[in-house]
Amino acid sequence: MKKHDQDFMKQQNRLTVFEIIKHNQPISRASIAKQTGMSPTTVSRIVGELAERGYLLESEQVSVGLGRRSTLLEMVDASVLSVGVELDRHQMIVGIVDIQGNVVCSGKYPRSAEESPDATLKLIGEKINQLTLLHEIDGNRVIGIGVGLPGIVDNDAGVVVFSVQLGWKNVRLAERLKEITGYEVVVDNELKVKALAEHLKGATKGSSRTALLGFGNGVGSAFIFEGEIYRGKTNSAGEIGHTTVDPNGMMCDCGKAGCLQTYINISSLLSEANKIRPMRTIEELFEARRAGERWACYLIERALMYIAITVNNVVCMYNPDSVILSVELADKYPEVYEEIEELCMSRFVWEPLRESFSIFRSELQEQGVMIGSGLLSQIKLFELE
Incomplete structure (x- = not known):
């Protein structure tokens, strides 16, 4: 067991050094030791292993103080x-x-x-x-x-x-x-x-508590807390699309009635639209709304209302500092984002929490x-x- 624990610690230390260099490059060995609390010997050993595998590049020495010089480390991206x-x-x-x-x-x-x-x-x-x-x-x-x-x-x-x-x-x-x-x-x-991608490279780089809400063919969410994916017991945390909003509501693909996603997802919206007239794509529904057809306005505005309600519920439950909205077709219909943000801040997000988070659009998109x-x-x- 002791050998296993030692191996695990070495593995974690190596991963920690790897991630620090990756996100803070160029950086010196001394800075890594200061950030991690590891000894300079341990840091040098790990850096040597990474360099030997071809992961690191050492730059020319630079001055960092009176008479002191240090070599800076960078990742070899490829x-x-x-x-x-x-x-x-x-x-x-x-x-x-x-x-x-x-x-x-x-x-x-x-x-x-x-x-x-x-x-x-x-x-x-x-x-x-x-x-x-x-x-x-x-x-x-x-x-x-x-x-x-x-x-x-x-x-x-x-x-x-x-x-x-x-x-x-x-x-x-x-x-x-x-x-x-x-x-x-x-x-x-x-x-x-x-x-994870938006946290490491996209809209919420540097955030400590990010909630991403996805609306399209399905409805779901994901949470990044202190750089880690929040998973729950069975990796199913965030399945908000199947929370019940009306036990007497429409049937969902999952076999339950009244799931949140039946008021928001594309297939449900098209199913409702086809009760009025034949409609194959969500683009047709948005064009009907732009043409001022009242039934189309109602369906889309109801969906946007439920999206704003979802934002409020997630903010109340998890208190994130950042909320990313990932909405299909938003590139074609950018007014969707503005309408959701207006609904959130004017009607649905609990007032004490309105200033506690920022809303972002997905930066990495598809x-x-x-x-x-x-x-x-x-x-x-x-x-x-």
């Missing part, structure tokens, strides 16, 4: 690459990201809603091969794959427990994708990895899940090395 994958009902995005979360290359590919898990995973393998060949990427620098998808995920076991949108249940995704590609694989909920998945892969697999 020293570590990972694959980030977003899986959705009708498409997937596959990309390769570097150690800073910069996208080296990516592609968006259609998939059938009825496609089997095995067919999808084989397609992911094919697209990774295509990207690495097309962009002449050394596969030896790719340390693993991260996959983000909608639904309940056992992230420790790499199993998709249940995904309504994909129609998957108990899929051993990490195990099967590793068999296909040969890479280590981590799997997580899409909003959790998107929140690349957020892919980037977050790739970064999570790097974090997890670096811990295991």
Whole structure:
């Protein structure tokens, strides 16, 4: 047990030094020791290991005081690459990201809603091969794959427990994708990895308590507290789309009546709209609203009201300093953001908390899940090395 504890501490120390250099570069060994409380000998040993693996670059010595000089350390961004994958009902995005979360290359590919898990995973393998060949990427620098998808995920076991949108249940995704590609694989909920990406690289970089709320084909949330994803007991924290707002309300895909998402998500809005006239896309519904059709105005304004209510409920429960709104179609219809913010601050957010947080728009947008998945892969697999 003592050997295990020592190994674990060494692993954690190495990860801590790695993250400090990554986010504070250029930085000296002395500064790392001061921030971490580690001895200069321990820091030098870890830095030596990282440099030997090609992760670090030492700059020329610079003066830091009277007669004292110090070498500054920086990350070699291309020293570590990972694959980030977003899986959705009708498409997937596959990309390769570097150690800073910069996208080296990516592609968006259609998939059938009825496609089997095995067919999808084989397609992911094919697209990774295509990207690495097309962009002449050394596969030896790719340390693993991260996959983000909608639904309940056992992230420790790499199993998709249940995904309504994909129609998957108990899929051993990490195990099967590793068999296909040969890479280590981590799997997580899409909003959790998107929140991680926004925290590390996007809208809320530096925030200590971030809540991300996602509204589109589904409704969900994710929380980053002190740099860590808040997961709950079964990694299902944040499934606010299935909180009940009306026990006598509309039926949800999950089998319950009156779930929050039945008042907000795209399929529910289109289902309601089709009671008035045939409508295939959410864009048609927004255009009907812009044309002043009262029923369309009602449906969208009701959805925006429930989004504002959701913001209030999350702020009251978790007291974040930052709330990110990730709303599909907001690029085409930017008035959505302004309306939600106005509803939040004028009507629905509890007055004592209105000044306690800032509202942000998703900065990474459709690349957020892919980037977050790739970064999570790097974090997890670096811990295991």
